[in-house]
Amino acid sequence: MKFGIVVNEGPYQHQSSDSAYLFAKAAIAKGHEVWRVFFYHDGVNNSSALTEPPQDDRHIVNRWSKLAEEHNVDLVVCVAAALRRGIKDENLAKGFRISGLGQLVEAGTKTDRLVTFGD
Amino acid sequence: MKFGIVVNEGPYQHQSSDSAYLFAKAAIAKGHEVWRVFFYHDGVNNSSALTEPPQDDRHIVNRWSKLAEEHNVDLVVCVAAALRRGIKDENLAKGFRISGLGQLVEAGTKTDRLVTFGD
Amino acid sequence: MSEIKKFMFVNRKAPYGTIYALESLEVVLITAAFDQDVSLVFLDDGVFQLKKGQQTKGIEIKNFSPTYRALEGYDVEKLYVMKESMEARGLTEDDLLVPVTVLTGAEMGALMDEQDVVLSF
Amino acid sequence: MSEIKKFMFVNRKAPYGTIYALESLEVVLITAAFDQDVSLVFLDDGVFQLKKGQQTKGIEIKNFSPTYRALEGYDVEKLYVMKESMEARGLTEDDLLVPVTVLTGAEMGALMDEQDVVLSF
């Protein structure tokens, strides 16, 4: 099946981003396609290239970038939500792209399932 | 009196930052001193210089910077929390400084009242 | 987009305390602009989003509640409010900014089951 | 810092679902390092922070619960748990990682009243 995933919270503060990532990984492992992950609300903070967690902690941002690279997952950051929160091309991590809310609607129409993670 | 304020959530997503700001402004208007505002957890996102809200919306980051400049308020961003969330000197807004958690303890010992805003 | 799907937006949070209500409304408008079949449901504290008389000057946040009145212009006409949620908050239909269809929890559950995409913020 | 104040840390949230428990613990350690008088109280879902047997491998988040056992080494010895909160969660003192003092809600309220600084995350 073709999955869309929505992430509404930033990394570390809430578990949502972790849950979304582990869900995506499990879906891919089962042979499904994760077509797009849409980052909305504080979820846009998952894409900050400046993020630097402690060495013994998971690197949530890099983990998303790697997933995108290895499995061709489209990581879309909502532009309006991103501007409100200080995410721009200049601090955008690898594998993410900034675009409009239409990409979320499209994730709803073009996938078989849309699963939301948030607070 | 001498106030310390703690902000635990980022701008826009939660009202906490707005409430903290309006509280600080009211305290200053009454002749109190707001000695330090400490930004912890997602609160560190209040200091992103890249933030660009819609034109008809309040600019939460600039509002803090202006308060710091006009009333000599010490805006401290927790370094550990900031690194986890992609806030560094290179994207730090005017009037903020990054420092350690000891500054929060000091805000507790050196002020008459410490008021926390969060989720 | 050629496909037309039934999108339901589930609004369960009060306005202003968090941004979800406002940013949800932005998605609703875009989804309608893409000619999808849009339903909005308000339950739990989400019914407070529709309360008349919001005056936000004192908190310096933009009052976005007039947008609910503008939804009709975007052909968003299916607005549902959960009866039990409204009653638990001391509200009646007269307190709301726009005309809505009132559903019981069970009716809302059934309506939710009929959707293609359910979005919750 | 010359002044010594009574700091109380109020822990009301479950671990892992949000980061508050972990980042709160970081403040506790620093506050103790500054030789302040530190009390930790656990109420509501905060009592879950002290649950024995946390195994976080499956969620890929670091298990920080061993830190509660290390608090004694930092001279943080005043740990209080609210009786009603523990009972409502089906927990007993035997389920907890560390020895604590169990207080009723009213006793906890009285203890809170005696503090100089109360921090809640």
Place this chain on the structure above:
Amino acid sequence: MLHIVNKSPLENSSLESCLNVATSGDVLLIEDAVYAATTGNGFEPKLLAAMGKVKVYVLQPDLDARGMGDRLVAGVTSVDYSGFVDLTTTNNTCQSWL
């Protein structure tokens, strides 16, 4: 002491926890917690019961923002931000029930 609560009592248990612990002092409702002080809401009986031991305040700008300015429960005192500051000075400490 001053207890500050910012969550809707119909969604979150923090106000109820606060009222179980606070045996005296002041309770200030801000942000989404202001709904607790509006007539006809499901939490009203519990708030009224607590008003025997604590004094309850509500932040008027938050009440107005939510269109609830005209339905304050009798006995609750309304304050603006200036009054909020006063409450933090007349009380020795404050605890935010986040």
Place this chain on the structure above:
Amino acid sequence: MLHIVNKSPLENSSLESCLNVATSGDVLLIEDAVYAATTGNGFEPKLLAAMGKVKVYVLQPDLDARGMGDRLVAGVTSVDYSGFVDLTTTNNTCQSWL
């Protein structure tokens, strides 16, 4: 359909709301919602009552993380992330009660 709940029922009303609305289908408890499926918690009676109309699942990795792996309420089915994915495919839609 699949209802996903991620909040502790002792702090937040979202699970209760979900169970009031969901008349059939599957309910999956993840993150802090897993506490609802542990023996002796205050919400247990309500969960048991709902199990007549919906099937309840819990995400085992979240239960284990919280040290609650050994106290699952009887009748609740435990799944791993792979099972979570399966639930989203066997159901036509899913709603997250955030």
